Amino acid sequence: MATTGLPESISSDLSRVTQSLQMLAPRWNVWVLLTLSQKPLRYREIKSALPWLPDGQLHPRLGKLTESGLLERTEFEPQDVLYGLSVRGRELLPVLGVIAAWGGKHLEKETVLDPATGHRVPKAVPRAQDIEDTIALIAPRQATPILWALRVRGTSSAKALAATAMPERHLTNVYQPLNRLAEDFLVTKDREGRVELTAAGRDLAPVYQSLSAWAAGAPLSEAASHPVWAPTPVQPQDRPAVWVTTQPRIPAVPTPQARPAWKPGDLFFSHTTTVVRPAGAPTTGGRTR
Template sequence: MATTGLPESISSDMSRVTESLQMLAPRWNVWVLMTLAEMPLRYREIKSALPWLPDGQLHPKLGKLADAGLVERTEFEPQTVLYGLSVRGRELLPVLGVIAAWGSKHLDKETVLDPATGHRVPKAVPRAQDIEDTIALIAPRQATPILWALRIRGASSAKALAATAMPERHLTNVYQPLNRLAQDFLVTKDRQGYAELTAAGRDLAPVYQALSAWAAGRPLTQATSHPVWTPNPAQALGGSAMWATAQPRTPAVPTTPARATWKPGDLFSHTTPARPSGVVPTGGRTR
């Protein structure tokens, strides 16, 4: 477990969340899980639903998801093998719904012309794409520790963030992941170099609440009591002077995605993850 300047219970919780994100992060993993959401399928049925994924990628991906405990392989006879979600995989579906809700609200979307109104509107994208793009923003190394540290501390200098999120590493190691989070509009920095969460970053509360509960094997009904991503982390963490109060957020309602047959048009229209729209955060330090 990585060393952080956070309390041990928070650091352990964050490590479980980070490991969960790393398990989901490889490209197409979410698409496979969403394809199996409704019922177990034969290999050829999965392949038919994900026609762009070659056998050389699909078969080992199913194996790794099975090794991770998210997918079960059931062999009835040599020619009849079904792949379905395990209990843990099914428990993950509501969490994916929360992640999809954040992506639908915050990620940039290509616009298309609505023939009915003549106005350009955001193009609908598959839920799996919203989920995968969201995970791509928060799964990179040190991204989640920095976001959690900012949630706890409020506006902070790079030095303070490094001491909290990665005290075992040199100060300069905080700049690259911090700059990336700023480019992705999850963090904003002022002229004095202080960083804080944007509105989109604060809205990650239900995502981290749900991931934390699932990773710990707790029901999602307990997710909103998370000590860091609660409306008032200062109070939940004992009121220490270093903790800053954040704006309250209402968690998204978990929903279970229905089975989908993915079409070529559902493929990513971009080679890099979509980013949240740039927004000006409210409150905090003066700019």
């Protein structure tokens, strides 16, 4: 468990969450889990659903997810293997839905022209991509400890933040992950170097609440009472927001020309959203998908 300056109970919780993120972070893991979200499938069926993923990448991911306890493997013959979500894997699906909701709201999207209205609207994005890109922001080493420390401390200097999030490491080690979080609009720094969470960073509360509950084996109904990410009074309004962004992680995946509105349980595709880039925001902000 990574050492932090947070209370032991919070550090233990944080460790479970970061381990869960590391389990989900490898590229395509989320796609595999969502492919199996409806029913167990044989290897060839999974391969057909993820045609861009070669055997050399699909087979190891199935093995790792099985070892982690998220998948169950049933072998009928050497070339006839059935994969399905385990109980823990099925319990993870609502958590992935919460992560997808954050990504759908905050991750930058390409806009396309809506023929019906003549307005530009965000292009539909596979929900697995929203989940994977969100995890890519918070899974890197020290990212989540820094975000948790900021949630506890509020506005903080980098030095005090380093002492809380990574006390066994040199102070200067905080700047690289902190700068990345600033580039991704999860934290903001003022001219005096003091740091605080942005609105997007504070909106990670449901993500961390649900991850914490799942990692501890607790029901999601208890998630909102999290000791760090429990609801707090409304914060002062930020300056005009920009969408959080992240580097490309996957090649273009063919998607249907038209997509119905998202329904509960439909985890693969983002629902139609009316969120658009704020007026006056830069064409791109930081990293893009």
